[in-house]
Amino acid sequence: MVHWSAEEKQLITSVWSKVNVEECGAEALARLLIVYPWTQRFFSSFGNLSSPTAILGNPKVRAHGRKVLTSFGEAVKNLDNIKATYSKLSELHCEKLHVDPENFRLLGDILIIVLAAHFASDFTPACQFAWQKLVSVVAHALARRYH
Amino acid sequence: LTQAEKAAVVTIWTKAANQADAIGAESLERLFSSYPQTKTYFPHFDLSQGSAQLRGHGSKVMNAVGEAVKNIDDIRGTLAKLSELHAYILRVDPVNFKLLSHCILCSIAARYPTDFTPEVHAAWDKFLSSVSFVLTEKYR
Numbered sequence: 550m551v552h553w554s555a556e557e558k559q560l561i562t563s564v565w566s567k568v569n570v571e572e573c574g575a576e577a578l579a580r581l582l583i584v585y586p587w588t589q590r591f592f593s594s595f596g597n598l599s600s601p602t603a604i605l606g607n608p609k610v611r612a613h614g615r616k617v618l619t620s621f622g623e624a625v626k627n628l629d630n631i632k633a634t635y636s637k638l639s640e641l642h643c644e645k646l647h648v649d650p651e652n653f654r655l656l657g658d659i660l661i662i663v664l665a666a667h668f669a670s671d672f673t674p675a676c677q678f679a680w681q682k683l684v685s686v687v688a689h690a691l692a693r694r695y696h
Numbered sequence: 697l698t699q700a701e702k703a704a705v706v707t708i709w710t711k712a713a714n715q716a717d718a719i720g721a722e723s724l725e726r727l728f729s730s731y732p733q734t735k736t737y738f739p740h741f742d743l744s745q746g747s748a749q750l751r752g753h754g755s756k757v758m759n760a761v762g763e764a765v766k767n768i769d770d771i772r773g774t775l776a777k778l779s780e781l782h783a784y785i786l787r788v789d790p791v792n793f794k795l796l797s798h799c800i801l802c803s804i805a806a807r808y809p810t811d812f813t814p815e816v817h818a819a820w821d822k823f824l825s826s827v828s829f830v831l832t833e834k835y836r
Contacts, residue, residue, distance in 0.1 A: 576814075583814040584821050601815050658798055666805040666812055674722075674729035677802060681730040 551686050553628050560679040564664065564672070565625045573667065574618030575611040577660045579604050585655055591648060617656070624687050631690045639694035650692035657684025697822060702768050704819035708804060708811060709765040716762060719803050720754025721746075726799040734792055761800070764827050775830050783834035790835065793828035800824060 553561075582589050583601045592598065595609040604610055620638065627634045642648045661680055665672045697705070712719055728735050728743055741749045760778055767774040782788055801820060805812045812820075 580814045580817060584818040601813075601818075605814065661798075662801055662805050662817065665802040666809040669806045669809060672802075672806055674726045677726055678729045 550629065551631065551682075553682075556675075557679040557682065558628060560676045561625060561628070561683055564668065564676060564680065565622065567668070568618075568664075570618045570622065571611075571615045573660075573663055574614035574616070574621075576614070577656065577663045578614030578617060579607075579610055580659050580663065581652075581656050582610065584659065588652055588655065591646070591652075618660075621660075621687065624683065624690075628683075631686050632693060635687065635690040636694060639691050642691055643695040650688065650695065653688035653691050654685075657681075657688050660684060697768065697819070697826065700815075701819035701822060704816045705765055705768065705823045708808060708816060708820065709762065711808060711811065712804065713762060715807065716758040717751060717755045719800070719807065720756070720758035721751045722754070722803045722806075723796065723800045724750055724754050724757070726802055727796050730799065731792075731795045734795060737786070737788055737792075757796075761824075761827065764823075768823075771826055772830050772833075775827065779831050779834050782831045787835075790828075790832045793831060797821070797824035797828055 579601075582592070582598060582604050589598050592610075592613075595607060595613075597603040597607060598610075623634050624631050642650075661677060661684060664680065665677070668676075725745060728738075735743060738753075741747070741753070743750060760775065763774050764771045772779075801817070801824070804820065805817070
């Protein structure tokens with residue numbers, strides 16, 4: 550089980566309470582597809598991903614980004630039980646989606662950058678530390694059931 | 697780097713250049729906070745927030761970044777001496793360049809959110825990857 554200090558929990562939940570999940574999720578996924586174009590390999594059914602503008606405006610990208618970040622919220626709500634929270638999703642990503650777990654780390658770092666852009670100086674180094682820990686724990690939990 | 701990417705890198709640098717020292721110090725602070733293992737390369741430093749050594753070193757790092765921006769068509773030539781320094785003397789494990797690059801991106805994003813569009817983000821990620829590659833290519 551991951552140990553979270555009271556300060557870390559506070560930094561995570563207070564940032565999360567101010568996050569617009571739909572906007573932030575859409576932006577994070579769009580940036581992943583733009584900055585690391587090879588990640589588009591998982592989204593051939595999403596239609597037009599031919600340019601940053603296309604990706605940013607793509608409704609499937611937005612919807613999926615929202616879905617992904619909403620699921621991330623489950624980790625925030627269950628900080629003391631992240632492994633169990635993502636057990637089924639981990640199996641899904643391995644057996645059905647065939648996603649290399651490296652992609653979870655890439656998306657986690659992109660999310661951090663989106664938060665930095667959004668919260669600016671409020672996203673202090675201490676804040677970043679707590680969130681880097683969270684994205685790392687989530688990535689690990691999602692990779693845990695791989696076989 | 698495409699012409700558009702080079703332009704994106706230069707545009708941000710033009711704004712960031714006069715805050716380079718602060719950005720450097722902040723990036724290092726983020727690095728040492730988020731990735732404490734990176735502190736092992738600085739046992740001789742006072743790494744407390746705002747320390748003179750942190751600011752000095754942040755300056756050094758961003759000066760090098762600035763030189764790479766100014767000579768973006770010849771990063772390898774521009775950073776040749778630094779590349780040798782890292783390969784033969786400092787021998788910082790290559791994984792750490794990714795970590796520092798990420799923290800530099802966070803600092804830039806926090807200071808210039810409207811300018812830091814996805815395309816600019818991609819260009820800077822690519823640029824810092826090139827810089828990191830040059831700094832580690834003589835390792836073996």
